[in-house]
């Protein structure tokens with residue numbers, strides 16, 4: 382089917398850099414495809430040997446926060462946060478009727494296994510953005526389950542039902558608002574379900590950090606972050622990667638006088654020792670403790686010698702410093 386296969390197995394420093402690389406895939410001749418092969422040595426190349434064991438999936442029972450309508454038949458929705466690849470997350474949101482929505486598809490097999498373990502019917506797959514580590518499993522998931530794939534038309538995913546930049550999309554009677562939260566890539570969508578108090582935000586926002594700026598000026602990403610920050614504080618945020626330890630290490634070193642960054646670093650270290658992770662996070666928690674969302678706080682600007690500068694400029698500086706961690 383393909384002219385030649387190029388295997389990439391052990392060359393990068395962290396997963397963000399792999400994302401950079403996959404972003405360049407369109408530059409590679411069409412006769413080539415790239416396989417991301419997590420062979421046994423892979424983990425060792427990325428992770429110090431002293432690291433704690435990799436966490437397993439976490440399943441939360443979601444009780445709808447909204448008061449506009451009663452909880453559906455008093456049955457719970459369930460959200461499974463599934464660590465995948467090196468530091469990606471895949472998400473399975475299951476309705477009381479057992480129908481499952483998957484958001485992003487880093488790889489197919491773990492998502493299929495998770496769905497079948499719980500006897501769930503995978504009926505929908507939504508994609509936040511076009512980076513390969515969020516899309517690699519789409520074709521197999523669609524082929525194996527017949528699920529409806531929804532993604533923005535610009536991503537050119539074969540067979541996908543197009544999503545608009547802004548608007549709504551429904552799953553099992555729950556209405557999700559589509560937010561254009563671009564800036565990490567040319568087109569990033571977040572899916573916010575007010576009735577479930579839940580938002581899938583892809584690589585726009587992470588626990589303690591945000592995605593790299595691959596598309597547009599910092600002002601664009603800052604505006605996207607503000608859109609997420611404007612959601613209700615008790616909204617669960619489901620992010621595309623787990624960089625929490627690196628993010629809070631960076632925050633603690635960069636802003637040593639701000640206690641909450643140290644508190645969160647301690648929190649993530651405790652979670653890792655217990656095989657847990659800080660996901661999902663929440664809008665309120667990130668508003669209080671994510672330096673990327675705090676660029677309009679005077680004490681951060683002061684710490685960087687940027688008193689009185691626009692928040693987007695302070696944000697750009699923090700993001701640029703984080704790149705060098």
Ligand SMILES: [Zn+2]
Nearest residue numbers: 400512565584
């Ligand atoms: Zn990405």
